[in-house]
Amino acid sequence: MPVAKVDINVSLVEQLVAAQFPQWADLPIKPVAFGGVDNRTFHLGEDMSVRLPSAERYSAQVEKEHRWLPKLAPLLPLPIPVPLAMGVPGDGYPWHWSIYRWLEGENAAIERIADLRQFAIALAQFLAALQQIDPAGGPPPGPHNFFRGGSLTIYDADTRQSVANLDSEIDTDAVTAVWEAALKATWHGSPVWFHGDVSAANLLVKRGQLSVVIDFGCSGVGDPACDLTIAWTLLEGESREAFRTAVPVDDATWARARGWALWKALITLVEHIDTNPLEAGKARRVIDEVLADYEHAV
The missing domain is CATH 3.90.1200.10 (Aminoglycoside phosphotransferase (APH), C-terminal lobe)
Structure with missing residues (x-):
């Protein structure tokens, strides 16, 4: 049975972070100006971001990025996102999700x-x-x-x-x-x-x-x-x-x-x-x- 459309908002992200990464539960969460289509992105505190797939067809990308980006990053001439933590389904959200270091630009x-x-x-x-x-x-x-x-x-x-x-x-x-x-x-x-x-x-x-x-x-x-x-x-x-x-x-x-x-x-x-x-x-x-x-x- 297909998963119903998930409303990805600040409240959901707050619940996920608090439940799975309590060390960051007190940090403010704000949506970024352009949150993306395949994924929704939020600012977590000053130095991190939270990224959640917006649909099942994007969900396999999470584990792929967690496996490969740390290997690719040191070999490239420009910064790329390197994941800090991977979240699991919870609070009505059905897929894995990520926390990254915030990159300015x-x-x-x-x-x-x-x-x-x-x-x-x-x-x-x-x-x-x-x-x-x-x-x-x-x-x-x-x-x-x-x-x-x-x-x-x-x-x-x-x-x-x-x-x-x-x-x-x-x-x-x-x-x-x-x-x-x-x-x-x-x-x-x-x-x-x-x-x-x-x-x-x-x-x-x-x-x-x-x-x-x-x-x-x-x-x-x-x-x-x-x-x-x-x-x-x-x-x-x-x-x-x-x-x-x-x-x-x-x-x-x-x-x-x-x-x-x-x-x-x-x-x-x-x-x-x-x-x-x-x-x-x-x-x-x-x-x-x-x-x-x-x-x-x-």
Whole structure:
């Protein structure tokens, strides 16, 4: 039987912390400004955060992060979340949850970044370092991370249906050409570590520079192409070129990355085209950027 929707609020977090970690029961708990979608995040005192999966499909990520983030953190050039404690189901909340050290920074946005080209290079260097970590025993693509790092063919039907649904809204021939080129650019490399959700919301900026990379819930070992979609969702022009030069990928991986960016933008546009002009506009921009990049390459 499916679990009913859980109301994740300050009161629930207070109960969980008090019952399971009484040493922190007196610390104030406040929701963060952007609490996330896959997880809800709360400030615990001055120096910690509480993170709870918002649905069952995200719950397997908790134990994965507790196992692997402490191993990855010392090998990376930027801070990442390292869990301090793992909570268990209780007080009506049905999944494991986490307490982390608080990491300072604001979500990446163009207006917060002092030099977008340097930001792109710093991110590429982080991803390169992540890919160099020994992948032995790491989690392969699967339901735990929505098959990030796996084959794009998993999302072929979704993508083609989205294209059909947007027949009068986009250049369907051009979009299909990009998608089919991505499918043909098959991954033949050895599995490497990837983050799985390199988005502006998961990149923190401090004093104008990339300072922290968060949310490794979609991480795993496999094809790193999914980590490059930031090239079209945030970067552009010179910064995109600097990113591509600094990140260790070949043309085929870049083609698959276009496919990942295109798939997400298409399903987002279908979801929001009639209800959320802002999100629909962002999705259209990504589609346009991907198409222009593909045209430049062929």
